[in-house]
Amino acid sequence: EMVMTQSPATLSVSPGERATLSCRASQSVSSNLAWYQQKPGQAPRLLIYGASTRATGIPARFSGSGSGTEFTLTISSLQSEDFAVYYCQQYNNWPPSYTFGQGTKLEIK
């Protein structure tokens, strides 16, 4: 069973600072990893796919890295609108299970 583990569960950062979020897969997912942002009362929004490719319209301050089992989402200079919950999701294994991590809540320090 594929398990995706995100850390930390909650991250407190000041606006303008850098935030680094981690996602670990229990087995290799190659680069088949996506990141999503979800704000209260809203659907998730795709940020990153293929571990490092920004989705259409996503600001350059969002970047993704990693492959295999270790992945990172970095937000270089936090804006007020970036405080939200972030999820990673793998789309590599077979039969498909499309596992999400449990989420990291990014809050204002």
Add this chain to the structure above:
Amino acid sequence: QVQLVESGGGVVQPGRSLRLSCAASGFTFSSYALHWVRQAPGKGLEWVAVISYDGSDKYYADSVKGRFTISRDHSKNTLYLQMNSLTSEDTAAYYCAKVPAQTVGVRNYFDYWGQGTLVTVSS
């Protein structure tokens, strides 16, 4: 622009059934695989089911296998989720989501989401 609009949620008693719909527009409906993803109140995201572009391949999460059925109607540009034998564990917002791929598996990340429909299973 791509739009996905879910409907059919509501309050249902344990053991009963419910059918969710997702009306799609703004893209060629018959060319993409589609998914259902759910989120229990205050919890994280859980993938539920996927159907390929032509309906030939369907996969389900273990938690819903044998109880839920995903289907699509190309004449109506609509995705469905038939949910039977509902339990309190199925209480969640249900989202339909599109992927930029025809088939199940590769490139199955969710590029567009609906706004969700809430299902509450309670007596």
